[in-house]
Every structure is written in C-alpha cells, then in structure tokens.
Amino acid sequence: MARMARTQGSHSEITGPRVREAALQLFAKHGYAAVSMRRIASEVGVQAGALYNYTPDKQALLFSLLRGHMDDLLAARAELRDAGGALVRLERFVRFHIAFHLERPEAVFISYMELRNLEPENFAVIEGLRREYEGQLEAILRQGAAEGVFDVSDAKIAALAVIAMLTGVTTWYRSGGRLSVPEVQQIYWTMVRKAVAA
Template sequence: MARKTGSHSEITGPKIKQAALVLFARHGFAAVTMRQIAANVGVQAGAIYNYTPDKQALLFDLLHGHMADLLSKWAVELVPKNPIAALDHFVAFHLDFHIKRPELVFISYMELRNLSEANFKAIVEQRRIYEKIIYNLILSGVVSGDFLVPDPKITSLALIALLTGPVDWFREDGRLTSDELTRQYCILTRQALGVSAQA
C-alpha cells in the first residue's frame, strides 16, 4: 500500500509509537484502538498500517526498544572493578535510566501479559540478560567477601524491583533531587547486601 501524500515515515513512524505509548499507559493496551492512535497523530485510520502491521507490533516495538536501549547503554558503561563501587554504579545507572521513562516502565510491566507468546519470550529473554548483569555483580561481591547474601539470584531480582519502584512516585520537583534519590538508594542496596557502614 502506498503512503498517503504528505506523510513522512521518519516523522510519522516515531509519532505513532509515541502516541501508542501515551495511550497504552493512560488507558491500557486492550482499551486503545488503532483508530485512536491514528487520531492522536493526526492521520487517517488506514494510513497507520503503512507504519506498523497491528497494535501487537506497536506494543512489542515499544517494549523491545525499551530493553534494547537499556542493554546498549549499560554495555558502554565503565563499571568499576570493586564490587561495592560497581553496585553503586549500577544503582545510579538503573535509577537514572528508569525515572526518565516512567510510561515505558509502566507498560513494560503492566502490558507484558498482552504480548503474543513469541513476543513475550523475546522480552523475557532481554530481561534475563539484564537480570544476569546484577546477579553477576552480586555474585562477584559474595565471592570477594564484600557482600553477605543467602541467595544472589533472589537478591538480584529483589534489587531490580526495589530500584524500579521510584518510577511510581519520584518527581523532579519533589522533596528529593535525583542525586539525593541515588544516594539514598545506594545506602539501601548496600545495607541489603550486608555491606558495613564503613565500606
């Protein structure tokens, strides 16, 4: 199908994804129609299919892109060798990345169930890769004697949940600055991993 006159894929495509993100976060995936997304962008309903095959593809693109961006940004981080410093670095990275993307984080958790089986497996695999990063970091600290935890796997999952929580309530104009938030959560995660106050 030919694109409608005057449409620009490099502009309209990203606008469609952004509109879908906002509407999915506000109303839920199931309640949003392709017609609503098209109207939000300002294109005819039929034109939206020039940029995406269906609503499922839009949801997957959003979730997959979110995780791909997370993993690619971590891949270029200069992580300290010392386990405690590496933990602090991970805390700062995770908080900074997620509090800047509240809508993406929200739908990544709330709408995962609406993915097709194949798409669900793809996102879960990306999550496992990220979970392994903090797991390996914790395990390294356990081996070195810097961390004291009974189960590094459970601890890694608990820390990710703990560090993602501020997305629900943190506001840049609130009581804490982002730097103060990071400082507080570095203390919390150190305590959770049995790091002494003097470390």
C-alpha cells in the same frame, strides 16, 4: 474542496516516530487493550488506516515498543564502564538503573504491565532480555560475595529484590517534586549497600 489523500508535509520519518510516541503514551496511560488504533491515529492527526504504513498490526506495535525499550536498556548499560570491585560496580548499577528508569517512566510502565498482552513468542523475547539484565546484577552480587564484601544468602533472589525496590521509584517520583534524581539515587544506594553488606 476536500483533502482526500496524502496530506501536506507528510513524511514517514516524521509520522513513524509520532505513531510510536503516541502509542507509548496511550498504552502507558490506559493500557494496551483499552487503546484503539483510531485513538492512536487521532493523537497523531491521521486516519486509522495510515497507521498500517508503520506497523503490520497492533500487536507488533506493542512488541516493538517493548523490544526497543529493552534494547535501549541493555545498550545503555553496556556503554557503562563496568570494571573494578563489586562495591563500585553495584553502586554504578544502582545509580544507572534509577536514572535510566526515571527518564522513561512510560516505557518502564508498559514493559512491566503489558507483558501479558504479548503473544507467547514475543513474550519469550522480552523475558529473555530481562533475564539478561537481571543476570548482570546477580553476577555483581556473586562477585561481592566471593570478595567477602557482600553477604547475600541467595544472589538470584537478592538481585530480584534489589531491582524491584529500585524500579519502584517510578511509581512515586515526580520531577519537580521534593527530591532530585541525585538525592533519590543517594537514598536508594544507601539502602541497597547496607542490605547486601557483609
């Protein structure tokens, strides 16, 4: 006797997140274009058609993942206490950035790699959120320059350089490896502090 339609225990609150999680992992591992809807469905344990209960199409699924990641990033950053002198603000930023990014390496990966697979208007949205985040670091660097504790000839470039350096941890860090997250934070914070110091 064939099971032909709605399956036992099926629930959108369960299947929905599983679809997103499977897509995230597969996109990170193989790339958006290389992953088929059928492959995502098979990971979830469902037929391909069922995915369309959760996304209007494949592109929207990718965008939703990137958008969610950027929203999470900005929300987590907004929850951080952010008062004080430029030096302590920078230290908080550095430690936050590393911890946040090491917690979700797949989302970080696709947020950098799959931008080009976004339709132009979707791309613009993500790009805008990213610039907002970069702008926060830039503001800290400017504050420090004004306070006289930092010496950066170009705050915008310095912000991009620091973020590139910090985000790079996701390419080599392996949990359970030689270094713990706090140790990594300490190493990078030391380098950043010296790099921008007056």
